[in-house]
Amino acid sequence: MIRLFKHYIPHAVLLLGLLDFALLMISGELGWIVRARQIGMDFGPFADRLVPLLIFSVLIQTAMISVGVYGSEALRSMRYATARLLVAISMGIIALSVVYFLVPSHTLWRSNLFYAMFIAMALLFAVRLLLGGLLGTSAFRRRVLVLGAGQRADRLRALGERPESGFAIVGYVGMTEGPHIVEEAISRSAIHNLTRFVENLGVSEVVLALEERRNALPLKDLLRIKTTGVHVNDFSTFLERETGRVDLDTVNPSWLIFSDGFSSGRMFSSALKRVFDVSVSTLILAITFPVIGLFALLVKLDSKGPAFFRQTRVGLYGEPFAVIKLRSMRTDAEAGGAQFAQENDPRVTRIGRFIRKVRIDELPQAWSVLKGEMSFVGPRPERPEFVSDLEEQLPFYAERHMVKPGITGWAQINYPYGASIEDSRHKLEFDLYYAKNYTPFLDLLILLQTLRVVLWHEGAR
Incomplete structure (x- = not known):
């Protein structure tokens, strides 16, 4: 994930958003060229149309964000994405019409918008048909190793199995002796060198999912893993990033105090x-x-x-x-007292x-x-x-x-x-x-x- 202004955005969403913006710019330019040819007018330099094209692209993409085009459902379902795209482009054209009325000198002509709208629809649909099956694949998922084999590790497994998940768990390491909830977990004692094990699996992140940290925190292992360039995260921080919420089942006051957030520079x-x-x-x-x-x-x-x-x-x-x-x-809705x-x-x-x-x-x-x-x-x-x-x-x-x-x-x-x-x-x-x-x-x-x-x-x- 990419962290933008303290908020995490999945790589697939960011890539698709940037690609969409480029396609919208191309659509606006093609709309201008088609209309210019239709009336026999010279295209003129591209720089003269840069501001109108940017306004066109920004407003359409803002509408796309507003209606959920970049939501997890839209990334997996072409039907869902099509419905959202149609609404977004329609709303964007309405917004552009208002802007045209207010500042006509800084927008594309209405005749250009007609062509640009249909070209944008075609290009945006095409890129989703081509990339729709790729965006949710392992190519865009981080490879995660979980240290732990208890209830927390099992929760991570359930989270990783969701279609919209941005990570794939490549292994579990049981850090304590005894029965494990995650049966496929490898015992720590069976791994001679945990750092080499992480490197061999091509892991990009290690998540600490221990049920009890006391006398079980593998500080030496974590330090060596960290110094090799692999991200190391605790369970609560990982869940916050992946779900967009603070997990009340595992968070404690010290985590809230020492973790990033609640900035004083507000x-x-x-x-x-x-x-x-x-x-x-x-x-x-x-x-x-x-x-x-x-x-x-x-x-x-x-x-x-x-x-x-x-x-x-x-x-x-x-x-x-x-x-x-x-x-x-x-008026008598709460005659018996307050209720949800x-x-x-x-x-x-x-x-x-x-x-x-x-x-x-x-x-x-x-x-x-x-x-x-x-x-x-x-x-x-x-x-x-x-x-x-x-x-x-x-x-x-x-x-x-x-x-x-x-x-x-x-x-x-x-x-x-x-x-x-x-x-x-x-x-x-x-x-x-x-x-x-x-x-x-x-x-x-x-x-x-x-x-x-x-x-x-x-x-x-």
Whole structure:
């Protein structure tokens, strides 16, 4: 994997993304040439079209990222990739039309876009047909040796067997005597020279998956392996990188303290984030005011009660604040006390079911963002009634309140909607990853991927 702004990107995804960008540039240029020939115009120097071509390529590829073209499913399924590509290119052309209206001198002509769009479709589909079977092969997977043969090693085996996995386990070494869960593991005593064994297998990374480190940590072996240029990782760090979450089953306070993350150099990033929040929330409130007003009226007509409701949530540093949303449930929804939302929740009204799916009920929260109580990106704020119980049952739950809550977040785009303690545990793992690895780049990635969640109703309930 390549680490970009503290976030890991698989080699296959990065390669495909760079190739797509080059193909989009070529598509824009070919579209220009076709149209120029059609009207008998001279092509002109390429440098004169560089900025319009870059705008074309960047907007189309941004749309591709937004709808999930580079997700694991799209890399394995041509049908899935085709659907996402069609939507992405359509959205990109709409965005380009807006840019053309605003700055016509810096974009391709609309007649060029027509040709460029179909050429781009053909080239992007072709490269996926040619490379689709190659991207998931061992050529793009790191060769990993696991030191350990217990439950942790077995978890790594299950993770490595997933089709979207970016690594292949080439062997297991049982570092302690006794029965092993991973039966094919080779006993450490049977290996004369572990460093030579690693070299002979062509291993690129060694993962320490010991159940108990006390008196079992092979420091001498690990040092020699490390000095030969092979990466050495502990179990928790490896899982964080491969899954995009902090594994609560194995992580401990010392790992959180000494591992990379929770950078103190966030002053500039936080200021940039606040400027973005104020600017965009103001724009959203101005643009969506008629939409909010219309659906507020529909909510009133659909069921008795106010159009909006205020609910206390836990914010930054555990401070409570009131969040405002369009009402999507009956007014007696919590007559028996606070409770999690459920799938096909009978308390949701007819209009409420629609506005939840398309996230219109979330629009008034832009006011909380403007006030500074929330951000656009961050862990979803939870209710105080649930927080007290969750802090008792889930380790490190309070740490998610060290960053400002958000309308969307890393957990929302990676984990389907859930309403149980186990679901809260999984979402907390993603929230901790976000708090630990926050950068403006990760915020941008989350904002783009939120569009995928909205378009395909992933996680909405």
